[in-house]
Amino acid sequence: MDNAKPLPSYLAQRYHGWKATTYAENQAWYRRLASDGQHPRAMVISCCDSRVHVTSIFGADQGEFFIHRNIANLVPAFSPDGQQHGTSAAVEYAVQSLKVAHLIVLGHSSCGGVQGCIDMCQGKAPQLDEKSSFVGRWMDILRPKYEIVADIKDREEQARQLEKQAVMTSLENLMTFPWVADKVKEGKLTLHGLWTDIGEGGLECYSADKELFLPV
Template sequence: MQHAKPLPTYLAQRFHGWKATSYAENAAWYRRLSSEGQHPRAMVISCCDSRVHVTSIFGADTGEFFIHRNIANLVPPYLPDGQQHGTSAAVEYAVTALKVAHVIVMGHSGCGGVKGCLDMCSGNAPHLEEKSSFVGRWMDILRPGYERVKDQEEDRRAALLEREAVVVSLENLMTFPFVRSAVEAGDMSLHGLWHEIGGGALECYDPRTGGFVAV
């Protein structure tokens, strides 16, 4: 592959800094993780957004979370059609192989993917409607959420749809037979979160009210 380049200098320097400090101070722990494998307690499904740093928010150590990131923290419905499904594969591995005790879906404020879905479903982003748009076809997953907020005040729709991205993903998780089985057996629990980046707030989905409450 002729187009790959060496690692940018600033990243190489950061690696050497980590190796000389964090790794050196915890080398035995890293060796243990390597030899014993991973045993995360929770899977976190979050957005690709660079501002969402799950391990920092929860102060998680290496090996604690099994993390999957995608545009708008979405989980598609269970669809074993022989195609490539990265998110579904991650969920399957976390639940059936790693036996995680929790699956957490975490949305956030100012989500570009959600904004794209809002524009697309409102007819303001025709390029996302094209079959060739990977983002558009991925955001089709969120169309049921859009239907639930489309009649709300315009200035509230984006924030509401960000939370709907979490709810839709929780709903879709329950369409996976192995997820439903684990949840109904009490072996695993599902959680929905929404993070406000600027203010640092965190809200949790409450199924009793269908809304989000502060953590």
């Protein structure tokens, strides 16, 4: 692979700094993680957005979370069609093999993927409507929920509400996976929907009883 280049110097320097400090001070813990395997209690499905730092939000250490990231933290509906499904594979592994007790979907403010869905639905992003657009076809998962927010005039509020609908879409689609639904019914797995405000550091959790997101 001729196109693979050396690591940028600033990243190499950061690695050596980590190895000399954090790793050196916790070497026994890292070796235990390597030898004992992973036993996370929860899986977190979050957005790829670089501003969403899952482990920092919850003060988590290595080995605590099984994390999967994709555009707009979406989970597609169960579809065993023989194609390649990265998100579905991650969910299967977490639930079936790792047997996590909690499955968390974490949405966030100022989500570019959600805004792309809005623009696409409003006819402002013809490039996303192209069949060749991976982002556009991925956002088709959320597209039906646009009708719920279509009449909201304030753009920020509209985006915020569709961001939360993205979380709800994923929770709904997770229940189409038979082995997720079975474990939920058996009380062996719980689903959680969260939304975080990046600028304010806020965190909201969906309440099934009140049918809305409430501050944690």
